[in-house]
Amino acid sequence: MGLRSPIELGPVTAVFVPFALMLTGVNLLAEVSNHVDHARTAGTIWVVIVLASPALAIMAATAGRPTGASQLWWLLTWTFSLAAYWLHVIFAVGDIHGGSLASVVAKQGWPTAGYNFAVTVWWTVDVALGWAGVRAAWVRWQRVALAVVLGIGLFVAAVVLKDGVVRMLGLGMLVTVVLVALLFRVRRSAPSATP
Amino acid sequence: MRRPVRIALVALNVLAGLLLASTALLVLLERFSWYEPARALDPRTAFQEGSIGTEFVPLPVFEALPVLFPELFRPGGVDPVETWGFVRRQDGGPLPHGFTVSHLRPLSAAPSPVPFVGIGCAACHTAELRNEDRRLVISGAGNASLDLIAFLEGFRMALLADDSDGRPRLSYAAVRDSLGRSFGPFERVLIEIWIAAARRALTAGTTRNDLPREDPAALRDAAFQPIGPGRTNPFNTLVTMQLGLPNTAHDVARLNHGYTKIPAVFGQGRREWAQFDGSIRDLYARSALAALTLGATSEALAHPQISHNIRAASDYTRNLRPPPFADLVGPGPDGAADAERIARGAVVYARHCASCHGTPTADRSWTQGPRTGEVIPLAEIGTDPERVGLRHARRLAERLHLLFTDAYRDAYNLVHPLATAREDLRPGPAGEVRGYVAQPIEGAFARAPYLHNASVPTLAALVNLEPRPVSVWRGRNTFDAQNVGIAVEEGPAAHLWHRMDTALSGNSAAGHDYPWAFDDPARDEQALRDLVHYLKTL
Numbered sequence: 177m178g179l180r181s182p183i184e185l186g187p188v189t190a191v192f193v194p195f196a197l198m199l200t201g202v203n204l205l206a207e208v209s210n211h212v213d214h215a216r217t218a219g220t221i222w223v224v225i226v227l228a229s230p231a232l233a234i235m236a237a238t239a240g241r242p243t244g245a246s247q248l249w250w251l252l253t254w255t256f257s258l259a260a261y262w263l264h265v266i267f268a269v270g271d272i273h274g275g276s277l278a279s280v281v282a283k284q285g286w287p288t289a290g291y292n293f294a295v296t297v298w299w300t301v302d303v304a305l306g307w308a309g310v311r312a313a314w315v316r317w318q319r320v321a322l323a324v325v326l327g328i329g330l331f332v333a334a335v336v337l338k339d340g341v342v343r344m345l346g347l348g349m350l351v352t353v354v355l356v357a358l359l360f361r362v363r364r365s366a367p368s369a370t371p
Numbered sequence: 372m373r374r375p376v377r378i379a380l381v382a383l384n385v386l387a388g389l390l391l392a393s394t395a396l397l398v399l400l401e402r403f404s405w406y407e408p409a410r411a412l413d414p415r416t417a418f419q420e421g422s423i424g425t426e427f428v429p430l431p432v433f434e435a436l437p438v439l440f441p442e443l444f445r446p447g448g449v450d451p452v453e454t455w456g457f458v459r460r461q462d463g464g465p466l467p468h469g470f471t472v473s474h475l476r477p478l479s480a481a482p483s484p485v486p487f488v489g490i491g492c493a494a495c496h497t498a499e500l501r502n503e504d505r506r507l508v509i510s511g512a513g514n515a516s517l518d519l520i521a522f523l524e525g526f527r528m529a530l531l532a533d534d535s536d537g538r539p540r541l542s543y544a545a546v547r548d549s550l551g552r553s554f555g556p557f558e559r560v561l562i563e564i565w566i567a568a569a570r571r572a573l574t575a576g577t578t579r580n581d582l583p584r585e586d587p588a589a590l591r592d593a594a595f596q597p598i599g600p601g602r603t604n605p606f607n608t609l610v611t612m613q614l615g616l617p618n619t620a621h622d623v624a625r626l627n628h629g630y631t632k633i634p635a636v637f638g639q640g641r642r643e644w645a646q647f648d649g650s651i652r653d654l655y656a657r658s659a660l661a662a663l664t665l666g667a668t669s670e671a672l673a674h675p676q677i678s679h680n681i682r683a684a685s686d687y688t689r690n691l692r693p694p695p696f697a698d699l700v701g702p703g704p705d706g707a708a709d710a711e712r713i714a715r716g717a718v719v720y721a722r723h724c725a726s727c728h729g730t731p732t733a734d735r736s737w738t739q740g741p742r743t744g745e746v747i748p749l750a751e752i753g754t755d756p757e758r759v760g761l762r763h764a765r766r767l768a769e770r771l772h773l774l775f776t777d778a779y780r781d782a783y784n785l786v787h788p789l790a791t792a793r794e795d796l797r798p799g800p801a802g803e804v805r806g807y808v809a810q811p812i813e814g815a816f817a818r819a820p821y822l823h824n825a826s827v828p829t830l831a832a833l834v835n836l837e838p839r840p841v842s843v844w845r846g847r848n849t850f851d852a853q854n855v856g857i858a859v860e861e862g863p864a865a866h867l868w869h870r871m872d873t874a875l876s877g878n879s880a881a882g883h884d885y886p887w888a889f890d891d892p893a894r895d896e897q898a899l900r901d902l903v904h905y906l907k908t909l
Contacts, residue, residue: 185372185380186372186380188384189383189384192384192388193383193384193387195391196387196388196390199391199394200391200394203394203397207397207481209479210478210668210670210671211479211670211782212479212481214782214783214785216398272785274675
């Protein structure tokens with residue numbers, strides 16, 4: 177079974193069009209840079225962070241169990257963020273490291289490289305589970321764990337280890353997740369208007 | 372959802388999809404169609420035709436330049452190769468010897484649908500010596516005829532030239548029409564983008580470099596092009612490009628006059644410290660920094676093909692030997708007498724020259740002298756001081772080191788394949804350089820003109836057998852086998868366009884008065900003649 181709510185054109189457009197525009201922009205910027213491969217690799221992570229921010233925010237707001245319209249928004253942003261992440265992996269491994277996984281490990285070390293490989297697989301599986309509509313309890317908890325692991329990983333990579341545009345995006349992701357989660361909690365705990 | 376809204380959303384998605392598909396197509400074309408796999412060129416090929424990251428113009432544009440701008444590239448109808456002192460290719464092709472063609476874009480070395488022309492090692496470090504009816508092309512000799520700076524200035528003039536209506540004379544349409552052929556869509560787009568970007572970059576650079584002169588004749592006038600054939604002014608290029616400081620060419624009082632001849636690169640492996648001032652130790656760094664001076668970026672130099680070519684071309688020079696003098700002049704008229712003069716000359720050399728320049732061995736190797744490799748202080752050698760008086764020398768050495776190490780690592784989280792240790796650049800931890808380094812002089816006959824600034828035309832003048840000329844007309848000088856060096860002829864002439872005046876700053880022919888100064892009472896003319904005979908054999 178798939179999604180519990182229909183796939184609506186509006187949300188699809190709201191996610192796909194920015195996804196396409198951002199990737200096009202990133203590639204055009206890369207073409208005029210002095211290091212095309214690096215610019216593409218770095219730029220795709222920007223797209224990952226921008227699209228992962230609402231997905232992580234929805235996860236935080238719904239405690240890992242989005243329903244209704246929020247489920248569709250979460251799945252769309254989560255899926256396209258993963259698509260951008262796969263492009264990042266292809267550019268990084270294929271162009272920067274010449275297609276050599278050994279080169280990736282040599283540069284990053286086993287802990288970091290292992291984390292990156294694991295997250296790539298885990299995230300892909302989770303998106304597949306999301307589109308399949310599997311709603312078992314273990315799926316929810318692994319999804320929450322993934323969101324925490326990925327969220328922390330993106331924050332460390334973007335904010336702690338880097339500066340410039342990617343740090344701003346990472347901070348924006350953090351603010352988005354915290355604000356949306358807080359607003360959602362406030363709204364849920366507010367008394368009903370009817371007596 | 373209302374129908375018009377639905378239609379609009381569908382259209383948006385379709386457009387976004389097409390945009391994404393176009394981007395994907397571009398990436399795939401770069402990856403699979405335009406991409407040239409790195410080739411492990413052998414050292415000689417890398418030196419002669421390997422890209423070193425100096426791509427500067429699309430090949431079709433380069434081919435069109437002499438047609439569109441004959442006043443700049445073939446004045447008087449003279450072939451462009453001859454005009455600017457390049458060496459002609461052995462295969463007779465239109466590009467000068469040593470010019471490279473690759474599918475690498477300038478600055479980034481990213482794949483290109485259009486081939487780009489670059490300036491390789493052999494363009495500057497190959498010389499053609501002409502003695503009567505004999506012609507000898509020497510790989511590794513500095514090209515004393517090449518007026519590189521004037522050629523590049525002519526290139527700048529062409530890019531910035533406008534017609535009477537104020538429109539650029541150089542355009543895709545002009546290139547297409549002059550060559551009589553059209554190009555595919557990607558080639559056309561790239562040529563148009565390149566022309567626009569190059570004009571923009573050069574226009575922005577006019578705040579540092581001033582506008583080029585309008586009169587093409589200025590390119591051949593030493594008053595406006597003081598550097599002249601066979602020389603560069605590398606510090607000016609590095610100071611403007613790497614330190615971002617102004618080129619003070621318009622401020623004569625502050626202009627750096629560190630004119631330096633294009634050097635021979637024989638036997639680079641036996642030189643611990645190279646460049647005329649002994650400022651670079653690492654062999655690969657010498658070549659990488661030379662490429663940088665010609666416009667390569669650290670990013671391009673990190674490209675696998677380019678970094679391989681840099682290393683391979685450098686390795687080619689490690690044990691590179693010059694040909695014998697007899698290849699240029701033929702067998703001597705009197706072998707026995709020549710042998711006697713050479714033997715006497717060897718004695719003079721051993722007494723007055725070997726301590727600094729070392730001595731050749733029977734197997735054509737070289738034995739160092741006590742001072743070989745030492746930076747001889749300026750006060751002692753007495754040659755032109757401009758080269759070693761650059762006030763930005765330390766700042767420049769720091770910047771060049773960081774460019775390939777910390778700056779590259781910070782920007783890209785990668786280690787540059789041509790990174791060099793700070794200790795291999797001077798001034799720095801390994802000391803200062805306020806003098807000129809004493810080096811072996813194998814192939815002495817092929818190193819003309821002499822001194823670091825090419826101010827002395829012949830060996831006879833260098834050893835003060837003959838007086839050093841106050842001025843020399845330079846260009847495609849023929850070879851003077853008698854005095855050993857470039858022929859001093861009356862000018863101007865079709866093949867001699869630059870009057871080098873040794874009274875001007877940076878051009879001094881003073882100093883290095885060994886064995887004796889011209890006015891030294893101890894000066895022995897016979898000994899000097901014997902010495903010149905001996906020097907021919909090195």
